[in-house]
Each structure stands twice: as C-alpha cells, then as structure tokens.
Amino acid sequence: MLKIWSMKKEQQKAENAAEGTTGVAPKKKKVTAAQLRVQKDLSELSLGSTMTTEFPDPDNILSFILYIEPDEGMYKGGRFSFTFNIPASFPHEPPKVLCREKIYHPNIDLEGKVCLNILREDWKPVLNLNAVIVGLQFLFLEPNASDPLNKEAADDLRNSRDGFKRNVRQAMAGGSVRGETYQRVLV
Amino acid sequence: MTSTEVHPASEPARWVYLDRIRTRPGPSTNPDVFSPEAAAAAMETMKILVIGAGGLGCEILKNLALSGFKDIHVIDMDTIDISNLNRQFLFRQADVGKYKAEVAARFVEKRVKGIKITPHNCKIQDFDEDFYMQFQLVVCGLDSIEARRWINATLVNMVDEDVEDSYKPLIDGGTEGFKGQARVIIPTITSCIECQLDMHAPRAAVPLCTLASIPRQPEHCIEWAHLIAWDQEKPFPQLDKDDPEHITWLYQKALERAAEFNIPGVTYSLTQGVVKNIIPAIAATNSVIAAACCNEALKIASNCAPALGFPEANYMMYSGNDSIYTYTFKHEKKDDCPVCGQLARNMDVDPTWTLRELVDSFAARPEAQLKKPSVRAEGRTLYMQSPPSLEAQTRPNLDRTLVELGLEEGQEIAVTDPAFATVTFKFKLKFKQ
Numbered sequence: 001m002l003k004i005w006s007m008k009k010e011q012q013k014a015e016n017a018a019e020g021t022t023g024v025a026p027k028k029k030k031v032t033a034a035q036l037r038v039q040k041d042l043s044e045l046s047l048g049s050t051m052t053t054e055f056p057d058p059d060n061i062l063s064f065i066l067y068i069e070p071d072e073g074m075y076k077g078g079r080f081s082f083t084f085n086i087p088a089s090f091p092h093e094p095p096k097v098l099c100r101e102k103i104y105h106p107n108i109d110l111e112g113k114v115c116l117n118i119l120r121e122d123w124k125p126v127l128n129l130n131a132v133i134v135g136l137q138f139l140f141l142e143p144n145a146s147d148p149l150n151k152e153a154a155d156d157l158r159n160s161r162d163g164f165k166r167n168v169r170q171a172m173a174g175g176s177v178r179g180e181t182y183q184r185v186l187v
Numbered sequence: 188m189t190s191t192e193v194h195p196a197s198e199p200a201r202w203v204y205l206d207r208i209r210t211r212p213g214p215s216t217n218p219d220v221f222s223p224e225a226a227a228a229a230m231e232t233m234k235i236l237v238i239g240a241g242g243l244g245c246e247i248l249k250n251l252a253l254s255g256f257k258d259i260h261v262i263d264m265d266t267i268d269i270s271n272l273n274r275q276f277l278f279r280q281a282d283v284g285k286y287k288a289e290v291a292a293r294f295v296e297k298r299v300k301g302i303k304i305t306p307h308n309c310k311i312q313d314f315d316e317d318f319y320m321q322f323q324l325v326v327c328g329l330d331s332i333e334a335r336r337w338i339n340a341t342l343v344n345m346v347d348e349d350v351e352d353s354y355k356p357l358i359d360g361g362t363e364g365f366k367g368q369a370r371v372i373i374p375t376i377t378s379c380i381e382c383q384l385d386m387h388a389p390r391a392a393v394p395l396c397t398l399a400s401i402p403r404q405p406e407h408c409i410e411w412a413h414l415i416a417w418d419q420e421k422p423f424p425q426l427d428k429d430d431p432e433h434i435t436w437l438y439q440k441a442l443e444r445a446a447e448f449n450i451p452g453v454t455y456s457l458t459q460g461v462v463k464n465i466i467p468a469i470a471a472t473n474s475v476i477a478a479a480c481c482n483e484a485l486k487i488a489s490n491c492a493p494a495l496g497f498p499e500a501n502y503m504m505y506s507g508n509d510s511i512y513t514y515t516f517k518h519e520k521k522d523d524c525p526v527c528g529q530l531a532r533n534m535d536v537d538p539t540w541t542l543r544e545l546v547d548s549f550a551a552r553p554e555a556q557l558k559k560p561s562v563r564a565e566g567r568t569l570y571m572q573s574p575p576s577l578e579a580q581t582r583p584n585l586d587r588t589l590v591e592l593g594l595e596e597g598q599e600i601a602v603t604d605p606a607f608a609t610v611t612f613k614f615k616l617k618f619k620q
Contacts, residue, residue, distance in 0.1 A: 001229045031565045031601040036525040043561045043603045045574050058568045058580040111418045115396040125385050147396035
C-alpha cells in the first residue's frame, strides 16, 4: 500500500508545517458544497437600494425570491420579482430563475423564462449569485431586441423606442399590448 | 532479483503475469517503498470499494478481480435495463430488472475463483463514514457529478491528520462519448474533485432566445418543445421523461416546429435523447478509462510503480474524438476549495452560550478574526449578516442558546465573512462538559 504518511510529511515540510488539529470525534452532518457556496455568495451579495430578497424558509437558502425596483430606465416605477431555485449541483449548474409576473419585456417570455446568457449557455462555476443579480438588473435598464424571447416586444423595441416605451408603461399598469394583457407591477 | 511465488502451483496460470508485474521492480519503481512480499500480501488483505456497477463499473470489477484484489465491495442503486446489455457485459437478458451490484458481483465471483465481492444495492448516501472507513481504496465509475462531489466531500472530511488509515485514496474514472478521464485524489493532499469542478464542462446549452426565435437544428426544435411549448400548453401536469406518451407529445410539437422552419432530422429517438440528456456511452472509452483506473489501483496497492498524483501529475484526460490522444497533468489544489481548502477545526464551546456569544467569539479566534461572520449548519441557517431580509429573519436566533437551536456535539458549522471572500471556515463544535 502506498505510503501516504511519508507523502504527507513531505508536503508539510514543503508548506512549513501548518498547525495541526482534530481529535477523534463523532461525525455529524456536514454542510453540503452547494450550500457552502450559496452561503458565501449571499454574504457577499450587494443588493443596493433597488433590490430586496425574501426567504420563505430561512433554513433553505437554496430557494428565495428577489425583488427588483428599477430606479431608472423604461421600467422605473415597477416592482418585479424572481424566484431563485439553486440546484444541488450549484455552482456546476446555474441557478434556475423565473420571473413571477407576466410582463412585457423582449428577453422575458410570458411564462417568466428569462433569456440571460449567464443563466444558461454562458454559465461558469466561477460566476456567483451577484453576477446573476446584476445581469437581471441590467435587463431592465437595457432590454435587448436582438435576442428575443418575447418576439412582439422585441419587434416593437426595434421599430420604435418611443412606441416600445409607451407599451412598457401600459403593460406595467396592467393594460394590454397587442391583445396580450399584462400584470400590474407599478408600486 | 528473484521473483517471489505468491500463488501456489494449484492456482490457475492466469496469475503468473500479474505476479511478474507486482513482484519485480521496474525502471520507475521506488526502491524505498517497494517490497515484493508486501505488495502481494497487501493486495490479498486489502478491502477495496467500487462505486457504480454500470458501464465503467463492470469493467472496473472485472479488472480489479483479475488484478489480484480479493475483497471487493460494490455499491450501485440501479437495476439493469435492457439498453445496458450492449456494453455492461456482466449482465444478461434474464437479469433485466435485477440489481446491478448484485448481478455483477455474482458474475465476477463465478468467473474468478477465490475472490469475494460484496454488493450493496443502495445509494452511496445511505452509508456513513464508519462504512467508508473500512476500505483502503475507493474506485469510482459514476455518471453523476452529484455523487462524485458527495463521496469526495465524505472522504475529505474523514481525514484525521493523526491517523494514516483515515486517508482513503480515491480513483475516479469518467467517460462521455469518446472522451474520458482518470484521476487519483489523495484527500487533503492532492487537489480534490471540488477543486477540479471546472474540468467538467457543463453540456453546451443553446441560448433560450435561439430556441424561441431562430432554431437552426433539430435539437433546437426539440428543446423548444421541451422548455417552451410544454410550459405554455401543459398537456400533462408533470413531465415524466420516461413516459412514452409525454415524449410523443414533445416529438409531435418538435416536428411541427421543424416543419415551420424547414429543419429536417427530428425523430422520436432524437427527442428522447435530447430530453433525457442521453450521452452516448461507448464501450471502448469505458474499457480504456477503467483500465487506467485499475492500473492506478494496482500501483497504489503494490507500489510496483509510481501512481498518478505521486507527486506531480494527478489527472489523465483521454480523447478518442480525433484519433487517440491522452494528456496527463497536475491539477493544482485550490486554496479556496470549499471542501478541502479549509478543513473543519475543533472549536470548544459552552452549549449554554447564546448564538451571539458564539458569533462574537469568532472575532477573537486568532485564525479567523471574523468581524461579520455568517453561520450555518447543514440544512439550518443560524445567522446570516446578508442579505438584509435573511438577517432580520435569523436575528432572533442570536439570543437563543446553542442547545435551544438544536446544535449537537460534533456538529459542523460553516462560517463565512465578506472580508475573507475566498474562504469558508468550518468548525466542529466540541461541548465543554
């Protein structure tokens, strides 16, 4: 059998021997890697004044709601909420994020699916929850017509920024745009 | 040097060549650790654990048995499916529906005399550290990153710096189509699976907007049916990927979409493959990777040659996509690895302390000196400084005692602090009597 002991000693020599610890103790449940990572991400979260969170079950930090109230841009005055469901495979896989309201936005469809590159094709384990939150905030400042999930909204934005702006106001007030009724999100 | 006869003349000739390898030093053998008698004796008595009895597992069990390991345990929760039979060669048609671990163990025992294989038809999570402690070596042939992370974290946490036997080398094999990898992990000494998490590229995903607006490939149409059309129409309350009726619905939707955009190639089996995320398993890749893994097991057990990770290269990647290519390199340990970067330290606490006293004590601990610590235990949020809503929700906990909060002797807690963005401190609570 291999000599782990001698290997360990060599390593310690190289590292200038860190202080030792541990005795034999009964082992208890350990915090899982995904939870550790989320805890770390949450303690580094910078929400600013436009965002708040809500944890239905504070013991389950893998599931929460994020509220965004943009203070500038076309969606100013609205309050939007997103459910975050973080899989056990996080950060290998991205969090699952859904918009809870039916809103008029070129990158969010009527079911609440969000087209944000880092939530899907460009997710990397080095990214964190803050990156996702900044990404969501950015969607309200700069809706993007070139990658549409709501094709009608994207067409409107491309055709006339002013017309699109009017539609956004109308939809946020709970009105209809092109026959589709949206949810009132004004605060 | 003369070779040592390990097997009596009555044993089959199949061991002759094995003994030539493990009882004779080669050009790379380290003479300080190699002893022909010890090598064979170690393998006779050593207990080795195989995790997974699928494509890789069948190969690994067969290889280990033929490499002279005598006491093998195997864990697999799955039962045999007819689609396994093309490559999982320890199974026959009559075995369909039976437990993989069970059937594989009996098959190999029958073919290789004198070895014992103990099957466990369950999940790896069903066992605790006491179970894993009995093995000297763990070989994984898994198809899920989840399970790999779990066994990795378990083995890392089992390390007791004062007990050599608590270091369980982990040999991990993995394959995906024509590609694969074999690596050796010595918990806390070499880089662990969590350190190497970014080596597993997530499956290339297509942007949702491409699916929604400009599909180009049959897969895009299927993904559209799966991710968008299903949610819009909800033909059944819950998508069951094993229900042919559900797959048929997705297939029909994908066909309609493909017709609309003039994309050929949507078939029922492609639909099934895309939706269930099936990666074609290739028998040849499995056998190459399993061979590499078992070779490492033989080297670790016998010291007949230096194994991966001793001390340099610890990761071998293999690609059969364009001819055959392997590359072996050293994956460095990560200092900020949440699993092996910071091992749990014992922390003496008084169970009658309030959580506030515990939190304040972190500021005084010389190795931590945490000013804004957030504290959690498994499945339990004790106190979080951020975000504000969670802080408000957990603040009442500060005035409760550790006992009132349900914390126990030996429980592990994780402490984070924005001032130490890259590190998670872990402590094991030791109650003062």
